[in-house]
Amino acid sequence: MEDFLYFFTFQDPSITWVVLGIMLLGIGSAYVGTFSFLDKKALLGDAISHAVLPGICLGFVLAGEKDPRYIVTGAFLSGALATFLSSWLKQHTKLSEDSITASILSVFFGIGIVALTAIQKSGNPEVAGLNSFIFGNAIGIAEADLFLYGGLSMAILLVLSLFLKEFRLMVFDPGFGKAIGFPMKGIRFVFNVLLILAVVIGIQAIGVVLMAALLITPGAAARFWTDRLQPLLLLAAFFSILSGILGTYVSFVLPQMPTGPWVVVFLSLIALLSFIFSPKSGIIRRFLARRNYLRKTHKDHLMKALFKAKEAHKERLTLEEIHALYPFHKKEITHSLQELTTQGLVLQDSQGIRLSTQGNSDAMRIVRLHRLWELYLNESMNIAPDHVHESAEQMEHLLTPELEAQLEQRLNYPTLDPHQETIPRDTP
Amino acid sequence: MITQVPNPILEVHDLTVSYDQQPVLWNVDLSLPAGQLIGILGPNGAGKSTLIKSIMGLIPPTSGYIKIFNKALQEVRTRISYVPQRESVDWNFPASVLDVVVMGTYGKLGLFRRPGKKEVQIAQEALEQVGMTAFVTRQISELSGGQQQRVFIARALAQQADLYLMDEPFAGVDMATETAIFQLLQDMARTGKTVLVVHHDIHSAMNFFEWVIMLNLHLVASGPKDQVMTEELLRKTYGGKLNLLTQVTDLIRKQDFNPLKS
Incomplete structure (x- = not known):
């Protein structure tokens, strides 16, 4: 000293x-x-x-x-x-x-x-x-x-x-x-x-x-x-x-x-x-970016599961039912559920888990992006319908609103994806 | 089919150029009129870039000479503007779009003088012309290929020259940008500037150029578009290697000295 x-x-x-x-x-x-x-x-x-x-x-x-x-x-x-x-x-x-x-x-x-x-x-x-x-x-x-x-x-x-x-x-x-x-x-x-x-x-x-x-x-x-x-x-x-x-x-x-x-x-x-x-390029920054992205994908998956259940006229899912859909990510799904609940996108009651109004709109967008991308791959890039799902699973987390608008315009606001599923939109 | 013009803005006289003693351009002899949009066409390795670089004095000629505005290059450098190939520089260099475009004013500034307000003003106007105003402060590595190309064209515009030499300015550029840039170049030609462009797409060359130079190690044609864009000349330009000439080139390369050097 x-x-x-x-x-x-x-x-x-x-x-x-x-x-x-x-x-x-x-x-x-x-x-x-x-x-x-x-x-x-x-x-x-x-x-x-x-x-x-x-x-x-x-x-x-x-x-x-x-x-x-x-x-x-x-x-x-x-x-x-x-x-x-x-x-x-x-x-x-x-x-x-x-x-x-x-x-x-x-x-x-x-x-x-x-x-x-x-x-x-x-x-x-x-x-x-x-x-x-x-x-x-x-x-x-x-x-x-x-x-x-x-x-x-x-x-x-x-x-x-x-x-x-x-x-x-x-x-x-x-x-x-x-x-x-x-x-x-x-x-x-x-x-x-x-x-x-x-x-x-x-x-x-x-x-x-x-x-x-x-x-x-x-x-x-x-x-x-x-x-x-x-x-x-x-x-x-x-x-x-x-x-x-x-x-x-x-x-x-x-x-x-x-x-x-x-x-x-x-x-x-x-x-x-x-x-x-x-x-900009430090390893901590890259680690955080990757972690945030993974968290987003788990949240997206959970909301998608709820939305698809709703499409099948099932208003609520139990945590066990969602876990069964993503058996390898049980811990992450539970964590996502807590986060989505605090954000008010998902509601929990004694009968199970369901989407809030805002949550429904967000979940619909993820499903819409998924199906739009499938249709785009099928129609514009001549990829067979049974080969488009994997890519859409990734793109649904990535596509920006600008690209979504471009896809919609390019495909002329389609109603059905290559698997004949409805492409959902908010009714104004 | 080589059309010579009176009072040419650029005269290339019997120019032969070699790299490491291997001739890449043979006896090119042409003259170009002012105020036109001129294309240089030819297959890969035809010597298109070499011609531009020799005009700019970047490669010394083996024999022959070049006159610009009827003068030697050194006397008229500030009146000539140059766009190198985009891949020739490292785009990870720490610089903003504005930094690069301001480089266009360096020639008139000369050594040791720092660019000031006036130079920044010139650079900003050039960026406006190529539609890149929104990217002024952007780091150059973040640009797409087409945007980088437009930055290079803006830098050339900032040189405020009378003769523009552009080496493949449309490489990696999308159709919409290509058309927009071509229109800009046409406007420039209309105001009396001469624009010389190395280009590879015959289709758009048909649409936009007024005068066309065709190269394939030697000069195949130079003249008004309507006269030179014929099937026969195109076949001569693109139709395979010139077998005999290539063999002679190899022969010269194997000598211990360059016999073409005057």
């Missing part, structure tokens, strides 16, 4: 700096990453982030110490080389995009690890900090480094807001962009530069192995909540900042903890929650 207060009251100026840095970095990578996620190029970000490792090592060797300017430049160049190679290979070979990306990732990362091991064996005392580039260590960022990383983040945000319209076009319809004369290759180049920069500024805090998660996951999680680009970008940035700060906090409280994995843990948690609770 003390740690929590100490961290989040920002008494320590170095913590303020780190949090500020993580925020800028999070916004930058979430914005760039969301575009790359929408462009279905998520793997490219992963390849680039692994591919910067040789550049980091080269920067370290040239500087002889952990100088962020050398490291950032080296990382950028090595990322740029990987990006260039992947598009060159795509143009000049028949290899598929995923095999190219996978090869680039593993080749560059392999070289990087070899170089890193060689440097560690060299006995340079400065080498200790180099390991943090693998999994990231936000707390280890010096104040001076922050200006570099923060400045680059700001540059990314600036260019992105300038190119918002162009990037939208690049992802949605690059052919159209070319047709109206926009330099789409140049725009793609600028975007790739931003993507590499977003990776480079994240390597100190998040590490090369997991940087792709910070690019892609915020956008993927935010996509569950919105269908518009601007809210999507804002939400992705928010998720990214949130998990960035939480990850930094954990690595602050538990000294041996690297930042990157913890940021990814929080990001994944947000993505998981989005997947479960999303109001």
